[in-house]
Amino acid sequence: MENIRTPRLAMAAAVAVASITLAACGGDSSSSSDSGELKKVFSCEDSSAAGARVVCIGSKKDLSDETVAAELITALNTAQTGDTIVLPQGRYEISSELTFDGNGSLGQVGMVTDLTIRGAGMDKTILDFDAATSGGDKADGFFISNTEDILMEDLGVYEAPNNAIKLKKTDGIVLRRVATVWETDYQASNGAYGLYPVETSNVLIEDCYVKGSADAGVYVGQSENIVVRNNIAEKNVAGIEIENSKNADVYNNVARGNTGGILIFDLPIGNGIYGDGVRVFGNTVEANNAPNFANVSDFAGGVHIVPPGTGVIVLSTSNVEIFDNDITDHQTTSVAITSYMLPDDKVAQEPNQAVGTEVLSYGDIATYAPEYLDGWSPLVRGINVHDNRISVAEGIYAPEGKLITDLITGYNAYGVQIPHILYDGIGELLANAGSMGQIADGINQIAAALDNNSLESDGLQIPDTGVFAQYGNGDHVCASNNGDGVTQASVYPTNPAEASFTDGVPDPAFVASNDSMTCGGNTGFTPVTVAAATVSVRGVSYGCGADDTSSTHCSAD
Structure with a gap:
């Protein structure tokens, strides 16, 4: 099958025109196009090659x-x-x-x-x-x-x-x-x-x-x-x-x-x-x-939580590189990066120690114990946001979203706008403080005691405490070179030594201005880079640098 490549701007214009046509296509089963309805046309021939069939519909x-x-x-x-x-x-x-x-x-x-x-x-x-x-x-x-x-x-x-x-x-x-x-x-x-x-x-x-x-x-x-x-x-x-x-x-x-x-x-x-x-x-x-018109999901982190006016969101995943994008005119924030702590703080719930009484199943150990035993981590690691063109025109900023009501109130109280690149930081802080690793260790111990050391027979695995450990080189969340005047900040300090709280609220000076997301420099870590993805279908390879060598960043060199 010929792979048709279309220049980016031409493609966008063509599909934009198509979308206008799509929205206008209506009507019943009439074959007439006099009223602007889509005419029905049969144009299929059985040109089957040996060993393959062409099936004409109608x-x-x-x-x-x-x-x-x-x-x-x-x-x-x-x-x-x-x-x-x-x-x-x-x-x-x-x-x-x-x-x-x-x-x-x-x-x-x-x-x-x-x-x-x-x-x-x-x-x-x-x-x-x-x-x-x-x-x-x-x-x-x-x-x-x-x-x-x-x-x-x-x-x-x-x-x-x-x-x-x-x-x-x-x-x-x-x-x-x-x-x-x-x-x-x-x-x-x-x-x-x-x-x-x-x-x-x-x-x-x-x-x-x-x-x-x-x-x-x-x-x-x-x-x-x-x-x-x-x-x-x-x-x-x-x-x-x-x-x-x-x-x-x-x-x-x-x-x-x-x-x-x-x-x-x-x-x-x-x-x-x-x-x-x-x-x-x-x-x-x-x-x-x-507006967010989604139905409530089975998951606390479903798309029903997405704040209106958000460009790119990264939630509880690892090794994501975001670069060379035009991210413009979002009323809440341009890029949001967050652990699963934001939609549900039960991910940091301490495991129940009473095996055989209150704890009778994996789900009783802690709310997310089954998922931890399955290999899931609520943290974000290795996120690199760089060399994008981020901007918000004057008068557009008007943050909203039920999930971040407290954040909006807090930033308003500090007299600053929500950063263009917003990172919750709380998952990384807990990991660096050792809290998440302790939770994983506790789940391991209790699950093993509950299950008589036969977790693998239940299709589960002992949580890899490494994914809950302190952040090392390549794990950090950072941003660089995303445009003049672009702000970036972690809500919570990711370094426990900088963690100063009053009634659970970070120090106002930290929230208003911090460099916790700075890439490289004095931070002592290397920002993550992600390899290109390649797809193979019917013996043909597709992807940037495979069939596409003309798009930006896709040169075969």
Whole structure:
């Protein structure tokens, strides 16, 4: 498959125009375009090569919604390895979730792989799932699972009741020129995720448009080897989110008009999959000041906590490099970096010592004991924010957010604005003071006593107290060269020797001005750098420095 590369500014302009067209595409199943409706056009020919099939959906004589939906369901249920399913131009109402399980295709022995689903363009082939159902549950648009090397391109998924395109347990994904749209802005009733690979590997998402998600427009979770590039995300709660994932590049995207622009999160999911090694660079992160319309998550740190007006957020993950981005006009803060202490201070709960009485299960040891035993850490380590262009126009600063009400009040009391780059610092302070290590040690001892030293038989592991230890070289959170007048500060001092508190509140002089986030210099540590991510699909390598050698920072030299 030819990889179409588009210059960044041209791509942004083209997709912006496309988004206007997308928003205007409506109407019923009429084939007329006289009223501005999207005309239905069949343009598929069976040019199958030996060993592969082209499956045409609809025909020149019949492009009714019912026929297109029925034939697409059949094509997915009977798919064979190497199939290309071609969708016609037009807007089609789909009344049920479209599912493909690579292990469940009719008449196929073994896993079905190398499936291609192709439309006529993301603004020309639109599948409208507004009335879709799925066994009484909210329906996804597409739910694809248990396969390898799947390609979806040149189509739009609108108004999915749940998620637009969900992919699970899949190795090798290309989502290219795909749109996921909810046409009503900022509504909690919109579907949760737009593009949603989870528990996957080798994921490429490029040249896509996502709008209106009540969680994240582009979300990649519990996955590894990820490239998200040249996309536009607007009017979602989170524009782009990388969660509990390893080896990811997020570059040359536009995130604007969301609640939060780009999120790098590590949540206590409890399946042993946690994040590490993410680069965020070359993006335009602009005016993400929308209201937070997310539903409350199962996790204290879900996107419902995102303060409106935040450009980039890093939450309880490790080794993230953020550089060469334009981060402009955010009303609360441009970059927020925080341990899980901010959403839930129970992560520092001391373990219960009464084994056999109060403590009868792992969850009784401490609130987050099961997650610690699973390998999760609430701390941020190795975060480097450098050489970005951060600015806020006069009159925009107006911080808000339920989660940070006390922070806002505190900074107002000190007569200073929230820093452009804000770090909570509390997790690092506790680690440097030895408190987090003591908690991990205590959990180890109590869990072993409770379980008669057979934790491994329960699929758990003794917490690596190293991830709770004092911060060493490469662990620190730092920022440098992000623009004239850009402020950066840790709310809490990260050095216990500097920790001066009154009723739990840091010394005002420290909060108003501190250099705890300074990179290099007299600090005695080296800022972290993260290696480029590479994706392999169908034997082709994608990524910065692989197929892309022309974008900034992607030279083969």
